[in-house]
Amino acid sequence: MIAGAAVALSLAGQAPPPPRKFLAVDAHRHRVTITLIASYDDANGGFNFDGYSRFLLWTVPKGWTVRVVCRNRGPLRHSCAAVDNAGSTKPAFRGASTPQPRVGLEAGHTARFTFRASKKGVYRFACLVRGHEEARMWDVLKITRGGKPSVVDLQAK
Numbered sequence: 001m002i003a004g005a006a007v008a009l010s011l012a013g014q015a016p017p018p019p020r021k022f023l024a025v026d027a028h029r030h031r032v033t034i035t036l037i038a039s040y041d042d043a044n045g046g047f048n049f050d051g052y053s054r055f056l057l058w059t060v061p062k063g064w065t066v067r068v069v070c071r072n073r074g075p076l077r078h079s080c081a082a083v084d085n086a087g088s089t090k091p092a093f094r095g096a097s098t099p100q101p102r103v104g105l106e107a108g109h110t111a112r113f114t115f116r117a118s119k120k121g122v123y124r125f126a127c128l129v130r131g132h133e134e135a136r137m138w139d140v141l142k143i144t145r146g147g148k149p150s151v152v153d154l155q156a157k
């Protein structure tokens, strides 16, 4: 119990990990794999993906395939979905969410989904469990006409 509290305290003050470690690019196949770890650490009360809330910008060229690995570290249920904008409860692309995204994955569970980045625009990766997106549990997803996939921390100076 005490050891657990010490770990939580030491994580709380740490800078988030470099987001590039959560992006794998297969340029030959025009495919990216994005790993979204829900409740990665204690940042924002655990309402984060990969240690970030609101401030990650993923860029994927139109036409590429996006594979998402959504892992829930818990203790709450969480989900991952690509949606049009704030408050959207339906995926913006066919198949672009974990199963039953309003219910979410149990702690310790992982789900994968794949979709085609078929429309240019600005979207979100969000947790669709009620109240979590409002608690800033979302990233920005931008689908561009060309260029290369990337991920940036919008708060990095």
Ligand SMILES: [Cu+2]
Residues within 6 Å of the ligand: 038, 077, 078, 079, 127, 128, 129, 132, 137
């Ligand atoms: Cu959540």
